[in-house]
Amino acid sequence: MNLEIGPINKSSLSKQVADQLQEAILEGTLKADDRLPTEDELAQRFQVSRPTIREALKRLAAKNLIRSRRGPTGGSFVNHLGKNELSEHLTTASTLFVSMNQVSLDEISATRLEMESYCFRLASQHRTDEDVELLKQHLTHQKNRNISPEEFCAADVRFHRAIADASHNKMLSFIMYTLIEALQPVSNMIAYRFRERDIITSQHERIFNAIHDQDANLACAILAEQIDYLQQLHEDARASHQA
Amino acid sequence: MNLEIGPINKSSLSKQVADQLQEAILEGTLKADDRLPTEDELAQRFQVSRPTIREALKRLAAKNLIRSRRGPTGGSFVNHLGKNELSEHLTTASTLFVSMNQVSLDEISATRLEMESYCFRLASQHRTDEDVELLKQHLTHQKNRNISPEEFCAADVRFHRAIADASHNKMLSFIMYTLIEALQPVSNMIAYRFRERDIITSQHERIFNAIHDQDANLACAILAEQIDYLQQLHEDARASHQA
DNA sequence: TACGTTAATTTGTAATACAAATATAAAATA
C-alpha cells in the first residue's frame, strides 16, 4: 500500500536545494554579487546537513552561477553572467557535442559560412571606431610569429569573437561564441606551421580591411576562401593519415 | 619566503578531481555508459575523502556528464550527450543570458529571422518523409485547443526543433536549440489566448506546407510575417503596460 | 601613527556512521 500522495521527492536533496537556489537566481530574487547565506545557515533553513548543502553549491559552481571565497567576508556569491562568463558553458557543451556526435567539418563549415557572413554584413554596417581598434590589436598579435601555437589559437578565437561583437547584436554574438568554439579543432590543426598561420592571418587582414571599408561582400568572399582553404587542409591531412 | 615552485594547486580539490574526470570523458578515455569506479575507490585513487569525491561528482552531474544509481549494479555512469541531453545546458545558459543581459527582442528577432530562414532553405531541400511526418504530429498537437499554455509552449519548441533537425545539419541544429530557447519568453506571452495561439499555429501550418512543397521562399516569407506579428504583440503589451 | 599579532569567521577537507535503494543469491513455500 503505497499511499504517498502529492509530488514525490524523487531527486536527491542536494539537487532539490540546487534547483531552488538556481530558481532564485533566475527569477532575480538573488541578484548578481549578492551573498548567499553561509553554509551553516543554509543547512538550517533547508533542514539538511552541511555536506548536502555543499554538494548543492558545487552543482551551481559547476554551472558558473556562483563563486566562493573563504574568510570572514567570504561566502558564496552570485556571478554576473555576461557573454564571457557564460562562454565556459558553451565551450564545454560545444566541444562535447562536436567530439561526441560525429559532426562533420562540412556541417560546421556550412553553418559558419552562413552565420559569420551575416556577422560581416552587420559588422560592416554598425562597426564603431572602437571595434576597428580592437580588431586591429587582435590581428597584430596574431601576426606575431613568436607566439606559441596555443596563443595563436587563443588570438584566433579573440579575433572572431571581436567580429561577432562588432555586429552589435548580443544574441547573435552569444550564439557565435558557441560556433567559434566548435571550430577550435580546425584552428589547432594549422597553429603549428608558420606557412598556414601566415595564410590565415593574411586572410584575416583582408577581412579586417574589408570590414573597415564597410565592404561586406568582399569580406564574405574572403571568408568563403578561408573556409575552402581549411577544408582542403583537412582533406589533405586525412589523406596523408591514411597512407 | 614563498618558495612554491611549479604549477600551484590553487583551485579546490573537488574541482581538480572534477576537471580530471571531465578531461577523461572529453578525450574518450571514459566512453558513454562506462561505469566510473565507486566513490570509495575514487577516494583512494585520488587520495581524498569521499565527501570531496562526491562534490566533484556533483559538479559533473550538474553538467549532465554523469548520472548515478544506487545499489549493487549502481554507481556513476557517463552520459551519452546528444542534442537533447545537452539541451538542458543551453536552456539554462540561454535563458540566463537573455534575462540578465537586456537582450532586446529586436536582436533576437533579427537573429532568428536570419538563422531560421537558413534552416528553412536547408529543410526544404533535404527534408525526408520522416521529417514531414514528425512535423505533422507536432503541428496537430499544437492545434489542439485543449492543451494547457505550458503544453502549448512545449509543443512550439518541439515544432521549431523538428524544423531545425530537418535541415540535417547537426551543427546548425545544435545552435538553433539555443536560439529557440531564447524565444520562450515571447512564446509564453501568446500561450494564454486562443486568438493568438490560433494565429501562430495557422502560420506554422502554412510553413509546414511550404516546406513540404519544398518552397523555401514562401516559408521564409511566412516566418517574416510571424516575427513581425510577435514584435507587434510585444509592442502592444509594452504600451498597455505603461498605461 | 604604523605595524605586527591575535582572534573570529567562513569555506575546504576528512573521518565515520548509518539510511535507502537495489540486485543477487538463498530459502521457504506451494
Place this chain on the structure above:
DNA sequence: TATTTTATATTTGTATTACAAATTAACGTA
C-alpha cells in the same frame, strides 16, 4: 520443481563532528 519471499551484500545518499586553511577585523604595542 517452480515460484515467491526473504535475507544479504553493495553502492550511493545523508548526517554528524572535527579540524585545517584562508582571510578579515580588531587589538595591542612600538
